[in-house]
Amino acid sequence: MVRRGMCIALLGPDGAGKTTLARSLAAALPVRVHYVYSGLWQRRERRSWVDGVRGGPRLRRLLRVARIGMAARWYRGLGHLVVLDRTPHEVRLRATGLNGRLNALAVRLLAPTPDLMILLDAPPEVLFARKGEHSVEVLDGLRRSYRMMLEQFPAHATVDARADAETVRRQAIEVIREHWPAGRAWRAGTTATRRVPQQARAESAESRG
Numbered sequence: 001m002v003r004r005g006m007c008i009a010l011l012g013p014d015g016a017g018k019t020t021l022a023r024s025l026a027a028a029l030p031v032r033v034h035y036v037y038s039g040l041w042q043r044r045e046r047r048s049w050v051d052g053v054r055g056g057p058r059l060r061r062l063l064r065v066a067r068i069g070m071a072a073r074w075y076r077g078l079g080h081l082v083v084l085d086r087t088p089h090e091v092r093l094r095a096t097g098l099n100g101r102l103n104a105l106a107v108r109l110l111a112p113t114p115d116l117m118i119l120l121d122a123p124p125e126v127l128f129a130r131k132g133e134h135s136v137e138v139l140d141g142l143r144r145s146y147r148m149m150l151e152q153f154p155a156h157a158t159v160d161a162r163a164d165a166e167t168v169r170r171q172a173i174e175v176i177r178e179h180w181p182a183g184r185a186w187r188a189g190t191t192a193t194r195r196v197p198q199q200a201r202a203e204s205a206e207s208r209g
Contacts, residue, residue: 015127
């Protein structure tokens, strides 16, 4: 099957600017863009029937991964640029012990591997100053973990997130253009639309960065 579109994932610790960049790409790119918030832990969820069964939290995450995977595959097949704000593959950062390895395996089976991983990288002191979450030491550890995880994917790039939002966006667009599928038009004048489901709006509002 010929890939018509492209799926990218934006990575980085809190404060790196993932959501800001993801939301700005639709208006800046000459292709159709579909935004998917893809965090698994950073949001508050309403209780549902899943919470009443054994292993409810894990089942909830797996169902969410499946929904993310279906949306990404569908819109990529339509020729859109799918922008994942975070990615289920971040479960690899927590893949310790048997449960962690099983979770990582489930994600590999349910979620598509992004065609391009973009890491928004900045010193931990900068990240802490922006959001004040975690500590400088924790952010430094996360930064190192993201760098190591990035190497596990064939197509990846690092963008300096210390710059202003406009500069970061220009750098990201250039990386995306370089990896855009051969044979697919990349031209000015194409209407870029962002389809953000109501659920995604609420989720991303709770997890900026």
